[in-house]
Amino acid sequence: MFSQLTTLTGAKGATLTHLSNVRVHKIQAAVLRSGGRPLQIESLELEGPRDDEALVRIVSSGICHTDIDFCDDWDGDPIVLGHEGAGLVELVGKNVKGIKRGDHVVLSYQSCGRCSQCRSGHPAGCAYFYEANFGFARLDGSNALQRSGVRGHFFGQSSFATHALATRRNLVKVPKALDLELLAPLGCGMQTGAGTVMNSLKVPKGASIAIFGTGSVGLAAVMAARIAGAHPIIGVDVNPRRLKLALELGATHIIDKRRQDVPSRIRRITGSGVDYVLEITGDGKMNQVGLDVLNPRGTMALIAEPGGAEYLQEGRTIISVIQGDAVPQRFIPQLIALYEAGQFPFDRLVKFYEFHEINKAIEDSRKGKTIKPVLRISKAY
Numbered sequence: 001m002f003s004q005l006t007t008l009t010g011a012k013g014a015t016l017t018h019l020s021n022v023r024v025h026k027i028q029a030a031v032l033r034s035g036g037r038p039l040q041i042e043s044l045e046l047e048g049p050r051d052d053e054a055l056v057r058i059v060s061s062g063i064c065h066t067d068i069d070f071c072d073d074w075d076g077d078p079i080v081l082g083h084e085g086a087g088l089v090e091l092v093g094k095n096v097k098g099i100k101r102g103d104h105v106v107l108s109y110q111s112c113g114r115c116s117q118c119r120s121g122h123p124a125g126c127a128y129f130y131e132a133n134f135g136f137a138r139l140d141g142s143n144a145l146q147r148s149g150v151r152g153h154f155f156g157q158s159s160f161a162t163h164a165l166a167t168r169r170n171l172v173k174v175p176k177a178l179d180l181e182l183l184a185p186l187g188c189g190m191q192t193g194a195g196t197v198m199n200s201l202k203v204p205k206g207a208s209i210a211i212f213g214t215g216s217v218g219l220a221a222v223m224a225a226r227i228a229g230a231h232p233i234i235g236v237d238v239n240p241r242r243l244k245l246a247l248e249l250g251a252t253h254i255i256d257k258r259r260q261d262v263p264s265r266i267r268r269i270t271g272s273g274v275d276y277v278l279e280i281t282g283d284g285k286m287n288q289v290g291l292d293v294l295n296p297r298g299t300m301a302l303i304a305e306p307g308g309a310e311y312l313q314e315g316r317t318i319i320s321v322i323q324g325d326a327v328p329q330r331f332i333p334q335l336i337a338l339y340e341a342g343q344f345p346f347d348r349l350v351k352f353y354e355f356h357e358i359n360k361a362i363e364d365s366r367k368g369k370t371i372k373p374v375l376r377i378s379k380a381y
């Protein structure tokens with residue numbers, strides 16, 4: 001990997017001055033040329049890293065629902081998706097502190113680092129969250145894959161590739177003793193599910209919780225609810241395999257919403273409603289169900305899409321949660337410690353695929369055959 005390294009001499013002229021000594025790397029990346037078409041692994045040229053960036057050789061990348069939504073609907077320029085990368089640092093820009101060549105890292109979401117939300121320790125609420133994660137460019141509008149006519153920087157990474165650029169704000173150093181390949185999903189899905197329970201809702205011991213949607217984010221929430229000591233923990237889904245896994249990972253009750261009426265089942269379980277609802281399905285009808293089963297002063301967290309609140313009474317709250325309000329550099333090491341203690345066995349959700357099987361991995365995830373597909377992209381040494 002990382003075979004060709006070319007140093008270009010900077011051309012004269014104002015617009016090109018920042019390109020002096022730009023390094024260009026030949027990489028392989030899965031390119032989405034238009035929505036609805038399969039991804040194609042192509043050779044691209046990646047410029048960088050800049051002074052505030054590191055070049056990471058990607059060892060593995062999880063596939064998340066947001067990637068799949070883009071695969072279905074995108075109609076802009078060709079792009080490289082992927083936002084759950086794990087890899088080895090190969091090059092470090094001179095302004096990147098605390099990261100060195102050879103470090104094992106997990107890549108998470110990007111933030112600006114300068115707005116009031118970022119400065120107050122809530123980068124998931126970054127004022128530029130959309131631009132930094134879905135802009136397919138750096139925040140200054142530049143794009144490291146421009147030579148190839150492709151756009152990168154998805155979630156500040158674009159990890160469906162042999163190499164990605166990241167900054168100190170979305171790089172998380174992880175222990176070398178751990179299986180690096182496995183850690184990829186911590187960067188988005190696991191952080192979002194567990195972070196919603198532990199950071200955003202701060203679910204206390206003994207609280208009742210219902211989790212609508214037991215895919216990877218929902219199962220991370222189930223594991224976190226068990227760690228928090230919530231009771232009961234009610235998993236709701238349409239897929240019997242996922243519901244069975246929810247029971248094994250900490251759900252005390254499960255409801256197959258195709259066969260059972262969710263509000264009446266919940267009332268039978270708790271005697272009233274629940275203190276917390278996590279709505280991950282994105283199905284508008286489930287927003288209403290969530291409101292119907294929420295106890296007075298209860299809170300519903302919407303993870304899939306904001307909106308849906310028609311009325312609120314008796315002190316109920318609806319919050320929209322991004323990335324579990326987690327600071328990745330603090331929260332991902334916490335999840336790793338819980339995993340090592342046997343309390344957060346997220347490895348049970350993972351199925352590995354080779355990089356060239358990316359379209360099959362996406363299809364298996366769509367069909368619900370695989371909960372968390374992880375692509376093996378290069379060796380971890």
Ligand SMILES: [Zn+2]
Nearest residue numbers: 064066188189
């Ligand atoms: Zn994601």
Ligand SMILES: [Zn+2]
Nearest residue numbers: 112115118126
């Ligand atoms: Zn910000």
